[in-house]
Amino acid sequence: MSSVFFMLTMGLYFVSTVCYLAYLLRRAETLSKVSLGITAVGFATHTVALVARMADSSQAQLPTFHEALSFFSWMLILVFLAVEFRRQLHVLGSFIVPLALVSLVTAAAFRSDETSSLQPVFKTLWVHVTLSMLGTVGFAVAFVAGVMYLIQDGLLKSKRFNVLYAKLPALDYLDHLNQQSIVMGFPLLTLGIISGAFSAEIVRGSYVNWNPEQTWAMVTWGFYFAVLVGRLTIGWRAKRAAYLTIIGFAGVILTLIGVVLKSHGSVS
Amino acid sequence: MHVIVVGLSHKTAPVEIREKLAVPESRLREALSRLCTYPGVREGLLLSTCNRVEVYAVVEDLESGYGRVQEFLADTHLSLSSEHLTPHLYWHAGDRAISHLFRVASSLDSMIVGESQILGQIKDAFEVALTHKASGLLLNKIVKKAISVAKRVRTETKIAETAVSVSYAAVELAKKIFSNLTEKTVLLIGAGEMAKLAARHLIANGVRQVRITTRNFQHGLELAQKFNGTAVPFEDYKTELAGADIVLVSTGASHYLITADDVQRAMRQRMSRPMFLIDISVPRNIDPAVRPIDDAFLFDIDDLHMRVEQNREDRLREAAKAEQMVVEEVAVLGQWLQSLEVTPTIVALRGRTEEIKRREVEKVLARLAHLSSEDRAAVEALASAIVNKMVHGTMVTLKAEATSSSGAAYVDAARRFFSLEDAPAAYPPAQTDVQDVPEENGAGNGANRFSGEALVQHSTKEQGRRVS
Numbered sequence: 001m002s003s004v005f006f007m008l009t010m011g012l013y014f015v016s017t018v019c020y021l022a023y024l025l026r027r028a029e030t031l032s033k034v035s036l037g038i039t040a041v042g043f044a045t046h047t048v049a050l051v052a053r054m055a056d057s058s059q060a061q062l063p064t065f066h067e068a069l070s071f072f073s074w075m076l077i078l079v080f081l082a083v084e085f086r087r088q089l090h091v092l093g094s095f096i097v098p099l100a101l102v103s104l105v106t107a108a109a110f111r112s113d114e115t116s117s118l119q120p121v122f123k124t125l126w127v128h129v130t131l132s133m134l135g136t137v138g139f140a141v142a143f144v145a146g147v148m149y150l151i152q153d154g155l156l157k158s159k160r161f162n163v164l165y166a167k168l169p170a171l172d173y174l175d176h177l178n179q180q181s182i183v184m185g186f187p188l189l190t191l192g193i194i195s196g197a198f199s200a201e202i203v204r205g206s207y208v209n210w211n212p213e214q215t216w217a218m219v220t221w222g223f224y225f226a227v228l229v230g231r232l233t234i235g236w237r238a239k240r241a242a243y244l245t246i247i248g249f250a251g252v253i254l255t256l257i258g259v260v261l262k263s264h265g266s267v268s
Numbered sequence: 269m270h271v272i273v274v275g276l277s278h279k280t281a282p283v284e285i286r287e288k289l290a291v292p293e294s295r296l297r298e299a300l301s302r303l304c305t306y307p308g309v310r311e312g313l314l315l316s317t318c319n320r321v322e323v324y325a326v327v328e329d330l331e332s333g334y335g336r337v338q339e340f341l342a343d344t345h346l347s348l349s350s351e352h353l354t355p356h357l358y359w360h361a362g363d364r365a366i367s368h369l370f371r372v373a374s375s376l377d378s379m380i381v382g383e384s385q386i387l388g389q390i391k392d393a394f395e396v397a398l399t400h401k402a403s404g405l406l407l408n409k410i411v412k413k414a415i416s417v418a419k420r421v422r423t424e425t426k427i428a429e430t431a432v433s434v435s436y437a438a439v440e441l442a443k444k445i446f447s448n449l450t451e452k453t454v455l456l457i458g459a460g461e462m463a464k465l466a467a468r469h470l471i472a473n474g475v476r477q478v479r480i481t482t483r484n485f486q487h488g489l490e491l492a493q494k495f496n497g498t499a500v501p502f503e504d505y506k507t508e509l510a511g512a513d514i515v516l517v518s519t520g521a522s523h524y525l526i527t528a529d530d531v532q533r534a535m536r537q538r539m540s541r542p543m544f545l546i547d548i549s550v551p552r553n554i555d556p557a558v559r560p561i562d563d564a565f566l567f568d569i570d571d572l573h574m575r576v577e578q579n580r581e582d583r584l585r586e587a588a589k590a591e592q593m594v595v596e597e598v599a600v601l602g603q604w605l606q607s608l609e610v611t612p613t614i615v616a617l618r619g620r621t622e623e624i625k626r627r628e629v630e631k632v633l634a635r636l637a638h639l640s641s642e643d644r645a646a647v648e649a650l651a652s653a654i655v656n657k658m659v660h661g662t663m664v665t666l667k668a669e670a671t672s673s674s675g676a677a678y679v680d681a682a683r684r685f686f687s688l689e690d691a692p693a694a695y696p697p698a699q700t701d702v703q704d705v706p707e708e709n710g711a712g713n714g715a716n717r718f719s720g721e722a723l724v725q726h727s728t729k730e731q732g733r734r735v736s
Contacts, residue, residue, distance in 0.1 A: 159571050161578055170447035235539020238563045
């Protein structure tokens with residue numbers, strides 16, 4: 001059942017992505033309502049798919065990339081729906097939904113139905129993956145806000161008052177969204193790394209062994225720490241913050257790719 | 269009954285004529301009650317704004333109705349003779365009059381398409397007409413519909429969403445940089461008219477902190493009082509920059525008052541908080557070299573003009589959608605007006621058949637005096653059944669066709685077949701002396717009042733008269 005709903009979700013997110021991208025270029029506001037409706041239905045089927053998957057594998061399975069990415073995609077849509085509900089910021093969908101789709105398609109590539117029985121140690125691994133992914137969602141939203149900021153900044157600077165200009169919100173709101181996302185994402189990532197260190201201690205007997213992906217994770221953490229402190233103390237905001245969060249998210253993606261390449265299919 | 273409008277607007281008359289014709293509020297009441305005393309005028313509404321003076325009326329006869337309303341306009345404004353007035357007037361009747369009112373209310377006929385004032389003015393005019401009982405069933409329905417059409421246009425199109433003046437364009441841009449203007453500080457350098465207007469718009473949109481500096485400090489103080497702001501000595505304007513989120517410059521200076529260095533210094537102090545600079549002065553007072561500085565957004569008068577021009581195009585595009593809505597709504601109202609024509613015919617038909625039945629039954633029963641009361645009842649029932657079955661089809665058809673385009677023809681046919689010409693004509697019952705205004709002709713009595721014929725008749729006349 002899980003796979004049927006998963007495929008259905010992918011289809012719905014795909015249609016919704018197409019609609020949201022069309023919405024960017026069109027004046028018609030109805031398109032955003034259609035897209036939102038499709039996204040909401042997709043979110044519902046996605047929830048069913050996730051719950052069914054959990055029920056299938058119960059606690060006995062390792063968190064796989066498939067699950068991590070699918071969960072990431074689900075959280076992104078959840079955040080989008082929450083912001084949309086509060087602020088009616090339709091255009092956010094044109095940026096977040098495609099990102100969620102990419103993540104879900106990647107998840108599909110890693111899908112495997114094998115289940116293996118494992119020791120309870122992996123409970124900590126579940127915590128590690130969940131927290132890290134929640135942190136990553138924060139950085140993803142910051143990334144999206146950063147991209148939107150740079151676009152709006154560019155349009156204002158070049159005096160191109162087009163459809164996109166009309167749809168994007170005020171610069172300071174995007175900057176605020178950027179800050180909020182990092183303020184939420186950073187502590188979650190920190191906890192994710194700490195729980196990761198604990199599970200590494202259980203599995204391998206050492207908290208940190210400085211393998212490449214751990215090193216990358218620490219670099220990413222340090223980077224976001226700097227971004228956050230810089231913003232709060234010496235005014236790294238606005239355009240600079242937008243650039244920094246885009247670079248930071250690229251770092252996060254690289255870390256994930258590194259982990260994937262190293263251990264194809266499961267985190268061990 | 270005909271709905272008509274006679275009037276003039278910025279499209280047909282220069283301001284010298286409009287200002288003479290405008291009816292001051294104090295005289296509205298008197299003018300309205302006088303309008304309703306003209307013979308054949310059943311209902312009236314007077315709309316008088318700086319861009320238009322229009323009389324909407326429900327009249328019994330089209331030709332004389334136009335004449336009466338025109339007379340009324342000339343009488344109201346003794347300084348204008350009929351000859352002066354006529355070339356500027358337009359006349360509409362029926363659907364075209366209704367469509368005109370809808371367009372006016374939706375601000376499609378305004379000087380600035382999409383402006384919102386006109387709707388309020390129509391509401392006020394309607395209020396006056398209501399309190400003086402000048403408007404009745406027809407105008408009430410039509411004006412209320414016009415108000416709802418205008419609201420629909422405002423919510424379903426973006427006709428009123430964009431800025432159409434340079435000073436307002438500044439506010440619109442500010443809102444793309446700052447989502448909430450209440451916490452922002454405006455620095456006004458110089459006191460050009462447009463800058464003051466822009467400052468006023470910004471205050472109306474929530475800005476609370478206004479700092480003002482002019483070369484003449486006394487003048488600055490006066491302005492500060494007006495804007496509820498603070499006057500700053502002119503020498504200090506550069507140090508004020510860092511604290512300002514929005515800088516409005518409009519002085520007569522012939523050189524750059526604000527250079528790229530000034531802005532760069534301010535931006536460092538502001539720790540990259542965005543700054544919106546508006547230069548409305550010609551020659552410019554802010555060095556264009558400021559443009560590339562991060563987080564500082566400079567707009568000069570040409571940028572603002574360009575924005576307004578774009579908005580105007582957007583509005584016209586939206587106006588096309590609104591026109592379509594007006595057409596739809598006029599059709600809906602037209603159906604209602606037509607159905608008004610059917611009701612009296614059905615009533616007359618029922619009365620007529622009832623009358624025939626009663627007379628015939630009486631005649632027969634008088635001759636058959638020996639019948640028992642049961643038999644008499646049976647005879648009466650027979651007559652009723654025959655009559656009812658005979659006219660049933662006609663009634664059903666009339667009701668069904670009431671709102672169709674050929675409804676008037678059916679009404680006309682029914683009136684002829686059943687000889688209803690002398691039956692009470694059409695809604696509404698006359699308030700004034702009916703003898704004054706003889707009905708047009710027997711056959712079409714009331715049937716095609718709001719229908720095609722009246723329109724054709726009228727539009728040819730309009731071509732002859734209308735000054736565009």
